[in-house]
Amino acid sequence: MVPRPWRVLGRRQETRDTFTLELEPVGGGDMRFGPGQFNMLYVFGVGEVPISISGDPARPACLVHTVRAVGSVTAAVCRLRRGDVLGVRGPFGHGWPVAEAAGEDVVIVAGGIGLAPLRPALYHLLAAREKYGRVVLLYGARTPQDLLYAREIERWRGRFDLDVQVTVDAATGGWRGNVGVVTTLIPGARFDPPHAVALICGPEVMMRFTIRELQARGVGPARMFISMERNMQCALGFCGHCQFGPAFVCRDGPVFRFDRIQGMFGVREI
Amino acid sequence: MLRVSGRPRLEAVPVPRERGPDPRSDGGPIEAGVKPGYIDHRSVCMSGPSLQPGDRVAVGRDMLQRLFDALRGAGYRLVGPTFRDRAVVLEEIASAGDLPAGWGDEQDGGVYRLRQRGDGALFGGAAGPQSWKKFLHVPARRLWRARRGPSGITVEEEGGDAPRFAFIGVRACDLHAIAIQDRVFLQGTYADPAYRARREQAFLVAVNCGQAGGTCFCVSMGTGPKATSGFDLALTEIADGAHRFVVEVGTARGAEVMREVPHRPAQAEDLAEADAVVARAAGQMGRAMEASGLRDLLVTNPEHPRWEQVAARCLTCGNCTMVCPTCFCTTVEEVSDLGGESAERWQRWDSCFTMDFSYLHGGSVRASARSRYRQWMTHKLATWIDQFGTSGCVGCGRCITWCPVGIDITEEVRAIRGGAPGGAGDGEVKDDAHA
Amino acid sequence: MHTLEPILAEHPFLKGLRPAQLQVLVGCASNVRLDAGQYVFREGEEANRFYILRAGRVALEVFVPGRGPVVIETVGEGDVLGWSWLFPPYQWHFDARALDLTRAIALDGDCLRRKCEEDHDLGYELLKRFAQVIMHRLQATRLQLLDVYGHAPAR
Incomplete structure (x- = not known):
């Protein structure tokens, strides 16, 4: 190819x-x-x-x-x-379960550049907004200067059918928004945990802590989806580099339902 | 922690710790000592009733060349065992005279030594350092050529004719290895066209082992020593007494080739002797691997202390992955000319033992030797089953023989199965403060 | 004052307290409204209350000479603000400033400390809840220190 x-x-x-x-x-x-x-x-x-x-x-x-x-x-x-x-x-690869999430609340948790693969999901949700319950975007970045799609986020914040919460690790001049890691947005986010689907992308550490907070809110592991990152060279499942336990991230992922990889997710250097 | 700088020399034959005698020193592998075949070919009708898959016939030692000629006549390039660098390697051969007549080998962890058998057997050794993957899943291959033009970039996929190989002397373990790579490259979401082109044309002449090596464990993996499927023809060499081969026809293509080779129906005596040859090899296995429940054992033991212990010995050289007949991982390289007008994309064998293998911006996912050995062995014996429905190990023993420090995969499995040698959790400091 | 009880009972920080315990809190509570930009408290001032936030957001800041106020963390609806009232010398360590129009219920620290000394069950219950809040904030701060979105150091 x-x-x-x-x-x-x-x-x-x-x-x-x-x-x-x-x-x-x-x-x-x-x-x-x-x-x-x-x-x-x-x-x-x-x-x-x-x-x-x-x-x-x-x-x-x-x-x-x-x-x-x-x-x-x-x-x-x-x-x-x-x-x-x-x-x-x-x-x-396999992406976000936007079709399966119809009828549910959708919580999108993005960290840093992790918003990039989630933006198409958000476009999809907004284009078929009536099919979904509450849609929440929780986005964390390092500083206000590190936020992607800043103008678009402003537009999204103005929508009544989308709840956007942005936070930065370190505030810099003139930032009037939230300060703190993205996980601190989860306890107060407005969604119905048993009927919510969470789409998560960011650094692995951030995803680990996000999963814990979502679990504390009552979101089950089969309702959480994470996008994994591994070295990839062929994207066809041949080169072997992206293996994550039995999975080839390029072919079986990059998006995984969390309960299916739960056992490996905590294993170091796997 | 050891780091591999650069990549292992992928095409090179690993040099064993001990070296055998130079087979060429006594005049080389010539056809001296070959006993005349006892089969009177004048009485054989070559155009008799055509053979069917499953048929077994007998041919004399001297008729092997006729088989080779028939294959050449059918357009195949012959590849078989021959000498190089004091090892039996797989290369293109011109005639039966290139086969390592009379030579066997001794193999053990980190040890490979040729020895004279005292008979004229042509396939008297066990598996050598190389496997057939170097012909089907080649060590280096151009994927595409790109050219910068006035209207941007044009990319031209590498095509061309695949060579038509006849593999002479494929062991049962390697037949299974080929079948496993078929699953990897042909039966997934995508198929590898380069592999397919070579694979579909390859003519496989199997040889049932008459002599097991010191690191062989195909019996315990259920992959040998007798070839049961996946061949066009399977030979059993009877080197005692009248030197001859029992040939089992595996495919119509194999039967077609046998029309050119004088043969006679195998008699009860031939078959009994052939069975005895294989039974002898089966009884000589140098190693054994308890394969039952292996997947669950390894998948549930990522933190076993044994990984740390094996990592203390492992040099992460990647030899095991190079000699393994099923290891399939590759990397890619971009090669461009100095003028910046054209570029080529090359695929090369890679090894999960290198640091670069799992590199993500900022660092490697598997930075420790422990995690890399664990990845290799867990993949080979456990997650391979999830991925391809079969173990990735065929019991050929090459990874044991060619490990420079003699790490033995069967021993590692035993250690993990047996619990925690040297005290579980010793020296393990957990830092899981929650506050 | 009795109108504050349902508000307190609903707040995540106090959810599950026994009615009698809530009554004690109501006795120490007062309604607070802060405009955007208004200081809730300032570093060094006497810490004599804490806040149950109902709406709006508050920034915890530290003033760094040359840089001005640096926001360490923001808290909002459903959060609790302030724990320096728990321990001597009862002094605020940071500035707290409302970012938006903020509504909260202030609980008098002096009053509460006395009640907790009288009723150790209540004191234990409150301390458990504060300990959890402090643990969460500490964990979040540690994660913040990791700078997970930054460049990983070169090998």
Whole structure:
């Protein structure tokens, strides 16, 4: 499976080291994907890297990826400019259970860049808002400058059918919002635990503590979904790098129902 | 903690701790000493009633070359055991004369030594350092070529004709290993077209083992020493007395090739001797692995103190993964020209023993040798079953023989099964303060 | 004052207290309303009450010369604010400032300490609840110290 060329239509700087790219297929076409799925992005002469899709599943002709420059390939992706071409393979993996969550409250807990793979889920929920109960977004970042999609979050906060709570670990000048880790938002969040589905993405430590708080609220492990991150090279289940116990994160994940991986989740270095 | 810098030399044959005699020093593996076959081929009608899968016939030692010729005639490149670097390796062979006639081997943890058998057996050793995966799941392969042009990037998938191999002397353990890699590469969500192209064309001539190695444990894994499926032809070599082979036909393709090879129906005496050959190998297993309940045992013991103990010996060199006939992990490399006009994507064998294997931005998920050994063994024997419906171990013993410090997977299983040798929890400090 | 009882009984911090115990608390309680920007208390002042927050948000701040007020943590509806009243020298360690219009019930520390000395069952119950709040805040602070969203250090 070889990459298809996509051209950079737009590039927005989200934070100091994170950029959002909008891509259009060279020669037309589109990419249908489910919220939570990912692509392999290929930069000519540099390499490939797995990046979750962060755009709107209802707009398959415009592919959106939010990328944080943490290594050579991600840095090269972030350096791309309007008009540049990169290769895309995908979409891969199993995403968020947005269809299964119909009729339920949905609690989205995101940490840092973990909001990127959750944004398509939120788009989906808002597009079919009447199918869901309460929808809550709890988002934590390091500082106010590290918040993704700041303007969009402001718009979401203005909606009556969406409860958005944002918190930062460290406040900086002029921040009037919450200060504290994202887990502190959980006890006060408005949802009905036995009828809620939680979608969680962030650093593994953050997800661990989030799961504990949600459990304390009475959300069962079969109602929590987390998106795992592992080294991935092929995205096809062949290269072996993304193994997480019996699971291949690329193929069986990246989104897992928590009760199915509960036994491994606490095991160190697995 | 040891760190592997760079990747292991993937194609290299690991050098054993002890070396055997140079087989070439006494004139090399020539066909000297071959007894004339007792089969009178003038009485054999080659165009007799066609053979069916399951049929067993007998051919003389000297007819092996006819089989090779038939395979070549059918367009196959022959690959079989031959000498290199004081080991029996798998390479392209020109004739039956390239086979290591008269040579066997001694194997133990970290030990591989060739020895003269005292007969003319062509397949007298146990499994050597290499397996057939190097021909089906090749150590290095170009995935695609990319070119920078005026209108962006064009990517060209690697295609081309796959070689048509006839594998000569596939042991039962390796037949199972091939079947396991078939599940990995052909029977999942995606199929690997490069593997498929090579695999579908390969002609498999199995050999039932007549001699088990010191690290063999196929009997306990239920994978040998007799080839029961997955071959086109299966040979049993009878090197005592009249040197001959009993050939079992596995497929119509195998039967087709046998039309070119003078043979006669196997007689009761041939079959009895062939059975005795296999029974002898089955009785010689150097190791045994208690396989029942292994999945649950390992999956429920990620914190067993034994992992720490084995990690203290393990060099994380990755030899076990290179010689393992089922290990399939790969990495990719981007190779570009200096002008930046073209780039190539290469896939290479990788090992879960390297630090880079689990690298995520910031660090490796499995930074300790303990976690990497645990990953390899737990995957091989336990989670492999969840993934592919079969164990990833075929009992070939290569990982034991080629481990530079002689770590023995069967012994590690015994230790974990047996509880906690050396005191469970000794020295374990738990820091689980809750406040 | 009797109108405060159902409010106290419903608040997560006091849920499950016996009616008699609630009555004691009501005797020490008063309604508080704070405008956005108004200080609830300031570092160094006498700590003689704590707050059951009903609505709005309060920031715990420390004033750092050269940087101005730095927000350590924010608390809001359903939370409880202030525990320096429990132990001598009964002094606030941080500033607390309302971020929004905030409604709370203030409980008089002097009054409560006396009642708790008289009724150790009540004292134990309250201390258990405060201990839990303190534990949660400490855990959250430790997580904050981890800086989990930051760059992991290079190998």
